[in-house]
Amino acid sequence: MSSNNFSLTQLQNWMQGMLVHHAPMQDIVLPAAVEDIVNPSQRLSAVHHLDIYRHSYIARLRSCMQSQFNALAYALGPELFELFADQYLDTYPSESYTLNTLGEKFAQFLQETRPDAGREQKENWPDFMIELAGFEYALSIIFDEHADEQPAVILHDTPDEMLKLAPVFHLFHHQYPICSYYLEVIQGREPELPFPEQSYCAVTRHNYKLGLFTIREAQYHFLKNMQRGDSVEAAKDNLVKAFEFKRADLDKIWPEWKKGFIDAGFFVFDEP
Amino acid sequence: MNKTGDNYINIIKSLPDPGLGLGLRSKHFNHILELNPAVDWLEVISENFMDSGGRPRYVLRQIAERYPVVMHGVSLSIGSTDPLNKEYLTKLKRLAGEVKPLWISDHLCWTGVNSLNTHDLLPVVLNDESLKHICTRINQVQDFLARPVVFENPSTYLTFKQSTINEWDFLRYMTEETGCGLLLDVNNVYVSGFNNDFDPVHYIRQLPHDRIVQMHIAGHQHCGTHIIDTHDRQVAHDVWKLFTLAWQLTGGVATLLEWDGNIPEFDVYHAELLKAKQYMSSIGSFVFDAEELAADSEVVSNPVNFLVNNVNW
Numbered sequence: 001m002s003s004n005n006f007s008l009t010q011l012q013n014w015m016q017g018m019l020v021h022h023a024p025m026q027d028i029v030l031p032a033a034v035e036d037i038v039n040p041s042q043r044l045s046a047v048h049h050l051d052i053y054r055h056s057y058i059a060r061l062r063s064c065m066q067s068q069f070n071a072l073a074y075a076l077g078p079e080l081f082e083l084f085a086d087q088y089l090d091t092y093p094s095e096s097y098t099l100n101t102l103g104e105k106f107a108q109f110l111q112e113t114r115p116d117a118g119r120e121q122k123e124n125w126p127d128f129m130i131e132l133a134g135f136e137y138a139l140s141i142i143f144d145e146h147a148d149e150q151p152a153v154i155l156h157d158t159p160d161e162m163l164k165l166a167p168v169f170h171l172f173h174h175q176y177p178i179c180s181y182y183l184e185v186i187q188g189r190e191p192e193l194p195f196p197e198q199s200y201c202a203v204t205r206h207n208y209k210l211g212l213f214t215i216r217e218a219q220y221h222f223l224k225n226m227q228r229g230d231s232v233e234a235a236k237d238n239l240v241k242a243f244e245f246k247r248a249d250l251d252k253i254w255p256e257w258k259k260g261f262i263d264a265g266f267f268v269f270d271e272p
Numbered sequence: 273m274n275k276t277g278d279n280y281i282n283i284i285k286s287l288p289d290p291g292l293g294l295g296l297r298s299k300h301f302n303h304i305l306e307l308n309p310a311v312d313w314l315e316v317i318s319e320n321f322m323d324s325g326g327r328p329r330y331v332l333r334q335i336a337e338r339y340p341v342v343m344h345g346v347s348l349s350i351g352s353t354d355p356l357n358k359e360y361l362t363k364l365k366r367l368a369g370e371v372k373p374l375w376i377s378d379h380l381c382w383t384g385v386n387s388l389n390t391h392d393l394l395p396v397v398l399n400d401e402s403l404k405h406i407c408t409r410i411n412q413v414q415d416f417l418a419r420p421v422v423f424e425n426p427s428t429y430l431t432f433k434q435s436t437i438n439e440w441d442f443l444r445y446m447t448e449e450t451g452c453g454l455l456l457d458v459n460n461v462y463v464s465g466f467n468n469d470f471d472p473v474h475y476i477r478q479l480p481h482d483r484i485v486q487m488h489i490a491g492h493q494h495c496g497t498h499i500i501d502t503h504d505r506q507v508a509h510d511v512w513k514l515f516t517l518a519w520q521l522t523g524g525v526a527t528l529l530e531w532d533g534n535i536p537e538f539d540v541y542h543a544e545l546l547k548a549k550q551y552m553s554s555i556g557s558f559v560f561d562a563e564e565l566a567a568d569s570e571v572v573s574n575p576v577n578f579l580v581n582n583v584n585w
Binding site: 006007008009011012013015016019020036037038039041042043044046048049050052053055056057059060061063064093094095096097098099100143144145146147205208209 | 319325353357360385468
């Protein structure tokens with residue numbers, strides 16, 4: 001078939017198929033070899049010319065995945081991470097004009113392709129990797145979330161009724177110590193893969209920088225109540241009810257919590 | 273061309289020359305905000321900011337108050353056979369309304385079809401069919417944005433058998449049909465010329481110089497059989513020579529140094545840009561030098577790592 005018979009649409013589908021799927025798209029059949037479509041040059045064959053694009057496509061996006069999933073890449077090791085990233089990019093090629101969402105479905109992909117799928121006896125490490133991937137992607141979204149940030153100058157003796165959660169505030173509950181593992185990796189330490197352990201953390205953003213804080217289970221539920229719209233008092237009441245705490249015990253520990261939450265930037269003024 | 277196109281030509285011809293500029297990279301945010309370095313202007317990657325509700329947009333707002341800014345895009349995909357992305361264009365227009373750039377630019381390329389994005393600047397077929405297709409889309413984009421757009425010649429690593437028009441002529445026809453402007457990437461001409469067996473000097477001489485609004489210079493990696501546009505090092509001497517020619521033919525236009533991989537400290541980046549001054553008036557001789565070759569098989573064209581948010585905590 002003469003290359004002059006190809007429409008622009010056919011040609012672009014052909015080239016994209018060769019880059020993304022290493023073969024022409026099945027529904028856009030071009031019965032042509034690379035040599036029928038691409039010119040050779042003095043130094044390179046037509047195939048070599050196309051290979052420059054093919055090589056760069058996957059290397060470029062793999063590198064972006066590495067940037068977006070720094071801790072996961074450390075946890076998996078370079079070879080395994082590359083294998084998962086390449087398979088992911090093959091399964092879910094980018095559909096967005098922005099690279100910031102490139103890893104949007106990575107945690108979902110790891111769940112779909114976990115090596116123990118179908119087996120009754122599940123392994124632990126895939127759960128850890130899936131949680132870590134989800135957490136890292138969430139951080140990249142929170143970093144760029146739209147919000148009117150307010151100066152976090154709030155005094156420890158601010159009345160409880162004047163406290164509300166900061167505009168960028170997110171809570172996480174994991175089956176593994178995800179937040180502490182992530183922090184260790186980004187601080188340049190070399191943590192071992194952790195054992196399962198329920199963990200809770202809060203993520204805030206002040207002056208457009210993220211703050212990551214590991215918190216206790218009761219604190220998580222208290223703050224979760226506030227996220228649902230409770231005032232400080234109502235959040236305490238609901239925590240006491242749900243966990244059968246003694247109110248007096250909670251009131252006793254509250255000043256310590258409040259100071260810690262204010263220092264961490266969890267609260268801003270709730271102006272009437 | 274219609275009256276609107278004539279109007280775009282007039283706008284293009286009256287755009288200012290802000291001087292020597294640098295690409296705004298997140299690594300340099302704090303340096304620029306704290307020290308206000310004496311760079312003439314900054315080029316921002318539109319896609320890095322159009323969705324941002326966090327630090328990138330916050331920084332850009334401050335920088336746009338202090339420096340002239342140009343918006344440079346990588347995802348318009350003007351050559352694609354997919355429909356134009358209206359959501360993307362709407363966000364681009366909104367960002368331009370906020371930043372008030374001197375102009376908006378993108379590339380003569382396509383990035384994907386069937387709603388996929390390869391995040392590469394893929395080469396277009398250069399023939400009558402694609403010229404008509406691309407000019408129609410440029411008209412639509414310019415009318416939507418209510419301003420002319422400036423298009424850059426990409427670095428290319430292949431040519432199509434179906435191409436029947438030289439790239440320099442294709443760019444000329446584009447400007448004549450739509451009133452768009454041109455961003456002459458001197459390094460891309462050099463890279464594409466080596467890869468595809470054309471003379472970069474002839475290419476630059478044939479362009480419509482009065483439509484060139486801006487130039488790019490950048491570093492590349494010579495791999496022996498081909499050259500990769502890596503934007504990760506100093507500008508090659510031969511590219512400086514071409515820059516001298518382009519400077520003379522255009523009469524001097526806004527010039528920007530791209531550095532997107534192994535990004536150095538701001539002062540090093542700025543010093544490399546300022547070398548341009550010594551090449552503006554030098555007498556060019558177009559005997560190209562031998563370059564250092566790379567043995568590295570991992571060389572990647574159009575690095576995009578810098579397009580991913582650098583999360584700060």
